[in-house]
Amino acid sequence: MFTWLQNHRRSEIRATPFPPQWRSFLEARVAHYAWLDTSERQRLEGDTQVFVAEKDWEGANGLKLTDEIKVCLAAQVCLLLLGWENPHFFPNVGTIIVYPSSFQAISRQRNGYMETESRRALLGEAWSGNLPVVISWEEARTGGEDGEDGHSVVLHEFAHKLDMLSGGADGVPPLSGGDAEYDSWAKVMSQSFRDLQRSVWQGGESVLDGYGAENEAEFFAVVTEAFFERPYPLRERHLALYEALHQYYRQDTAARWERWERRQTHPAP
Structure with missing residues (x-):
């Protein structure tokens, strides 16, 4: 009701x-x-x-x-x-x-009698x-x-x-595709997370903000930013990661960006 x-x-x-x-x-x-x-x-x-x-x-x-x-x-x-x-x-x-x-943001930590x-x-x-x-x-x-x-x-x-x-913040939102989608998500996300960590440690360039290397929860948030804000380079350089977000959000943001670019280049009469 x-x-x-x-x-x-x-x-x-x-x-x-x-x-x-x-x-x-x-x-x-x-x-x-x-x-x-x-x-x-x-x-x-x-x-x-x-x-x-x-x-x-x-x-x-x-x-x-x-x-x-x-x-x-x-x-x-x-x-x-x-x-x-x-x-x-x-x-x-x-x-x-x-x-x-x-x-x-204020945080307090107590150690014995000291705070x-x-x-x-x-x-x-x-x-x-x-x-x-x-x-x-x-x-x-x-x-x-x-x-x-x-x-x-x-x-x-x-x-x-x-x-x-889905509970705590662990980088895994609720997925609708059952065990197969969760398995695929875990495989793609864990590998991409490790790749970003390696890139940050080595001082390399990435489409993704290095803050995403902090933990899995921050990685999902950073990848979401890239999926909507930098979809074309994300798809070009991290196709499996892009497809995982494409399936989750059910949006093809790179194709949307390409259509917008064409409208900018060739505006309707």
């Missing part, structure tokens, strides 16, 4: 005309919007409306949340869901906390369970406007939340 009501509510939200001002936000702030064809744009707009409506939004450090901020963040998140017929809209995310820029405190400046953070995702608006805005630099704090943090849908 709940699922039926939820789907009905989402259909009503999608049926609401997409505000022209929201579309102008996407055109100005979300570079990937230009890569999409007409049907994909309509789908992204509808999913963005659902995500904005269903989540709680909090501004931190004095940031006043505007429609522009919520729409631009939501659209970047919903790029991840674009290939799924019935997207789940992240049931493990209830709240998005948005800071104006980087924020301080030490350390601080780190972060651009984004995804907490396990149903806890919030924290995002720097400055970083999200910059990443959204440049769709080809290989970096997106929004895609990165929400890739972690996809990973966490």
Whole structure:
């Protein structure tokens, strides 16, 4: 019953005309919007409306949340869901906390009677369970406007939340293909992870950000960034890895990028 009501509510939200001002936000702030064809744009707009409506939004450090901020963040998140017929809209995310820029994460460690405190400046953070995702608006805005630099704090943090849908963050999100897909995923990801570690240790060049060599969870988040932001070089240099992400996200992002490039070179009359 709940699922039926939820789907009905989402259909009503999608049926609401997409505000022209929201579309102008996407055109100005979300570079990937230009890569999409007409049907994909309509789908992204509808999913963005659902995500904005269903989540709680909090501004931190004095940031006043505007429609522009919520729409631009939501659209970047919903790029991840674009290939799924019935997207789940992240049931493990209830709240998005948005800071104006980087924020301080405080950690404490006790050793006997002594407690030490350390601080780190972060651009984004995804907490396990149903806890919030924290995002720097400055970083999200910059990443959204440049769709080809290989970096997106929004895609990165929400890739972690996809990973966490299967339990802990271990680089293995829920897969729909059964044991065969899990076996294939493990083989491709583990080899690619080791290759990146080796490249980082040797000071080599890679399509992938070296931060992905930290652990399997960070590797999946970094690979997700590359799949959406640098799909063509990822496919050219790491075909097996690209195909694993292609199968998971059900999107051919390299072909999408190629279509966009052709439109740029040969615009319609």
